[in-house]
Amino acid sequence: MHETLLETRNLQAWYGQSHVLHGVDITVRSGEVVTLLGRNGAGKSTTLKSIMGMVPKRSGSIRFEESETIDLASHRIARLGIAYCPEDRGIYATLNVEENLQLPPVTRPGGMSVEATLDLFPNLRERLKSPGMKLSGGEQQMLAIGRALMSRPRLLLLDEPTEGLAPVVVQQIGGIIRRLKSEGFTILMVEQNARFAATVADRHYVMERGRIVDALNNADIEQNFDRVVALLGV
Numbered sequence: 001m002h003e004t005l006l007e008t009r010n011l012q013a014w015y016g017q018s019h020v021l022h023g024v025d026i027t028v029r030s031g032e033v034v035t036l037l038g039r040n041g042a043g044k045s046t047t048l049k050s051i052m053g054m055v056p057k058r059s060g061s062i063r064f065e066e067s068e069t070i071d072l073a074s075h076r077i078a079r080l081g082i083a084y085c086p087e088d089r090g091i092y093a094t095l096n097v098e099e100n101l102q103l104p105p106v107t108r109p110g111g112m113s114v115e116a117t118l119d120l121f122p123n124l125r126e127r128l129k130s131p132g133m134k135l136s137g138g139e140q141q142m143l144a145i146g147r148a149l150m151s152r153p154r155l156l157l158l159d160e161p162t163e164g165l166a167p168v169v170v171q172q173i174g175g176i177i178r179r180l181k182s183e184g185f186t187i188l189m190v191e192q193n194a195r196f197a198a199t200v201a202d203r204h205y206v207m208e209r210g211r212i213v214d215a216l217n218n219a220d221i222e223q224n225f226d227r228v229v230a231l232l233g234v
Ligand SMILES: Nc1ncnc2c1ncn2[C@@H]1O[C@H](COP(=O)(O)OP(=O)(O)OP(=O)(O)O)[C@@H](O)[C@H]1O
Pocket: 015, 018, 020, 038, 039, 040, 041, 042, 043, 044, 045, 046, 047, 190
């Protein structure tokens, strides 16, 4: 069994007065791809943001390898080796692909070069001098993932990488995620599309109203697909 990389226990989070996470317990082991499934507003994005230290008020425990991170600032969490791709992808519209890749600060030694990142994303190599705003949704998503990989993170957090993408591009993103897994990356991702999730991930947590309400493997999703779709409201 692989070592535990990330473990949240009784994770709670608030936006101002609004109590959004009510005790989230998730475990991700090294080398796994794990998804958070759930309806809109269930708290999936907030869980990723809390792990990244981006929700101002949070409590409980988030252990990453040997470190307790619940009270750490985002930049310190990034230095421990966690990278985050936001739902809006965060591409700089007026900077080209190469500049977007060069922009992030070096958070830890041993990161990937632009060249090595482009080897993973041949489409981006062809678009190296194109500004972010001229890229397709799929290219923007690849750029966001590529940029997050530059620090060679121990854990990659992806928020809905397939949102708004055409089916053929969703398949490409799926291929990239499977390749990253085969290269040993560990990924925790938010996904709305259970069928897609089952093709890329090892296992899945279902969230509802700020809590984990179910844990599924791929066979569970395939055998109970209608029930899963009903649970996710999609
Ligand atoms: N910045 C914010 N300020 C206040 N409330 C927020 C903020 N972001 C999210 N919320 C609220 O927190 C709850 C959980 O939102 P969250 O985005 O984590 O859900 P989600 O499961 O990721 O759904 P979605 O796919 O719609 O993003 C929702 O009720 C949402 O309205």
